[in-house]
Amino acid sequence: MVSRFDEIIERRQTGAVKWDSRKEVFGTEDVLPLWVADMDFACPPEVVDAIVKKAQHPVYGYPKQPVELFEAIQGWLKRRFDAEVPKEWLGTIPGVVPGIRMAVETFTKPGDKIVIQTPVYPPFYSSVEDLGRHLIKNPLKENDGYYTMDFEDLERKIDAKTKMLILCHPHNPIGRVWTKEELMQLAEICRKHGVIIVSDEIHSDLVYEKGAHTPFYTLPEELSQQSISFIAGSKTFNLAGLFSSIVISNNTKILDEFKSTSAKFGLNSINLFGLEAMIAAYTHGDTWLDELLEYLKGNADYISNFLKTRIPEIKMRVPEATYLGWLDFRALNLSGQALRDFVIKEARLGLNDGDSFGVEGQGFQRINFACPRSILEEAMERLEAAVKKLQS
Structure with missing residues (x-):
């Protein structure tokens, strides 16, 4: 069943920090931006x-x-x-x-x-x-x-x-x-x-x-x-x-x-x-939010299951709330800058560095999964390919 949240809405060149600041933040526009905590979904029609x-x-x-x-x-x-x-x-x-x-x-x-x-x-x-x-x-x-x-x-x-x-x-x-x-x-x-x-x-x-x-x-x-x-x-x-x-x-x-x-x-x-x-x-907004929560939970489950079955080196516990996932990269044994370079240059993803949340976040990255499932699928496939390349 197609969800209203499956729609891809073009946000580039709209002044959106999430999309139009990729060059300044990540050094390249060739990343899927899954960082700033806003959603790539249309607001409720009302x-x-x-x-x-x-x-x-x-x-x-x-x-x-x-x-x-x-x-x-x-x-x-x-x-x-x-x-x-x-x-x-x-x-x-x-x-x-x-x-x-x-x-x-x-x-x-x-x-x-x-x-x-x-x-x-x-x-x-x-x-x-x-x-x-x-x-x-x-x-x-x-x-x-x-x-x-x-x-x-x-x-x-x-x-x-x-x-x-x-x-x-x-x-x-x-x-x-x-x-x-x-x-x-x-x-x-x-x-x-x-x-x-x-x-x-x-x-x-x-x-x-x-x-x-x-x-x-x-x-x-x-x-x-x-x-x-x-x-x-x-x-x-x-x-x-x-x-x-x-x-x-x-x-x-x-x-x-x-x-x-x-x-x-x-x-x-x-x-x-x-x-x-x-x-x-x-x-x-009640009905719209109930539909959103179901979709977001599905996205979180998708990431968690993908990692478990295809990239077990990276872990994410399904959150109890928010549309933010806390990805644990520590098993890859990459330091702060090396992890950042890996995510941006190899996986071509724009995430939040875990250590920006404090030293306790070293080895983690935060992912914003409030986006259409198709974008999330592309992100996970990019991440899988980057890990395989790292290990080859």
Whole structure:
């Protein structure tokens, strides 16, 4: 059966970073780009229709935040996570990474310590270090490609200067969906030490097991009150270029402080078209997302099975969430630059270097499998041919 996600949409020469930056990033345009975390799929038609309708009005002035936006978000969170979220818990921010930076600016000061759990999304590092805070790494524990939190290490590293932990939930790049029990243990440690948790939940809609994701703000109040969370339609509905995200906290003092800091930096408004896109997506996007999740899970299974049967030297555990695979190349015994050269020059693939996620990512590459299956098939065949050549 043909899926809407099988359609190949030409993105070259559209200003897309993923496709039109290949020369600058990889030194050649002769790579299949499977790196930047946006999808090669069309947005839901209701989103396109909403943006086109808004664009047809010839005045693009300052937009207010319509009540329909918050109603759409509340309805979405109730349907997808059975979460009752009052409007008073919600705010807007033009992007999750700007939101994380605003949280760092709001709740910490230069010299304070901030914990991240590595390997992790590179902007977590820069959001701490660029603002003059001290980075503390709490590396995840790996067992045959499966990662868990190291709570003992976390307890050892927290001291009086530790003010924040930035949580990737679900986790990028390893694809874990943290269980409620893991989250509660983490929250209890941070509560005990007065550490605020910033929960990046940008991938929370892209979870393959229904009901597996526990939004941090739904934990018991004594554990969730010391937290602030971010969601967005950017990954879910392929809206990254509209720079529109949502901030959530059940602690009105924390949320008010965050909003005040965001306003000081001029980040308290979001894009006119982003507003329309989010209203449409969070109102009408359920069926489209359910179809997308089935397709993405099929792509992940395809990669995993291909590697097991045809390139067993490379491994990938099927992620629990996201459209990002964490490829383990360590059995090939290639160093950082040698691995990068192999992937680009021999396999002709544009992936993310694992060590950009931290030293714990050495020997890994991250693959974005949010693309038509035919492109993924071509990618795997290129990789297989490159490994055979390496071993010949």
